[in-house]
Amino acid sequence: MIGVALVDDQSLFRAGIRMLVDSQPDMRIIGEAGDGRAGITLVDQERPDIVLMDIRMPVMDGIEATREILTRPDPPRIIMLTTFDLDEAAARAIRGGASGFLLKDADPEFLLAAIRGVHTGSSVIAAAETRELFAHYADRKPVPEVFARLTEREREIFGLAARGLNNAEIAAREFLSEATVKTHISRILTKLALRDRVQLVVFAHDHGLTG
Template identity: 80%
Template sequence: MIRVVLVDDQALFRAGVRMLVASQPDLDVVGEAGDGREAIDVVRSTRPDVVLMDIRMPVMDGLTATTQILAEPEPPRIVMLTTFDLDEAAARAIRQGASGFLLKDADPEFLLAAIRTVNSGSSVIAASATRELFQHFAEAPKPVPDRYSALTEREREIFALAARGLSNSEIAAREYLSEATVKTHISRILTKLALRDRVQLVVFAFEHGLA
């Protein structure tokens, strides 16, 4: 069972998402919050797997709350909710470790798939904003950090393909490898680069001119 917490200052929106999520046999809403400060308390008390976090809220915004939650031991996966295709705060949240972002008017099936996807360790980004988001990160490339040199030649090849958005199965087919081998490579790459997931891998590539 995937444990979910909903964070949004609009009670009606939370109610709609709660009904949708609760209708799924593998999902369970274990808590709700109407602002960022309350979200931190709810996450600490319920220990969810996934948090759906609104960005703009009173008392404490979603970005500040996300930063604090991700600093906790064994934090949940966090998906930011926004009404804008490309939200500067959502981009910042991804830099800081959020597992992606969705538009609030996303199709219900896409929202449910997003919860399951981030819970499995992958990431999700509103499709209409993907290109603009990564162009945003690429506007002023930063120097490549020393830790990139720790990657083997093979790992750099896998890194480049993952940075282009290829899935494990697509990389496996292209490189004549098993998906398990690709998954192992990706895991080692993330560890060496001190990245949390594939979203951060893509951001890293674009930020440092490696994409």
């Protein structure tokens, strides 16, 4: 069962998300909070797997709350909620360790799929939107020396993953098994000290490695 915490200052929005999530057999809302500070307390008390975190809230916004939550041992994965397609605050949150972002008016099935995908660590949320977000808010830095630790094959896989291809798509393109692709991705993340594929996309855009 996937435990989901919902942090948003709009009670009507929270009620709708609770109804949607609780209707699923494999997930449930384990708590709600109306601001970032209360969200931190909720996470500490309930230890959710996933946090749906609004960006703009009173008392403490979602960016600061996310930053603090991610300092905890074994923190939950955090999905930022935003009303804007290209939101600089969302970009900052993802660079800080959030697992991605969703528009508040996203299709319900997409939201549920995003929760499941982030829980397994196998999906980038809205890959096209994530790429566009970081292309828009580019913050180019020199390529770190650690990138040279990747093998030629790992660099090829890195490039495809950075463009938003999933394991099945990479496997078909490179004539590999999905298991082999998964192993490559795992090694790439380890070598680059990245948490997940969303962070891989961020890394690629921040260092101009998406070409």
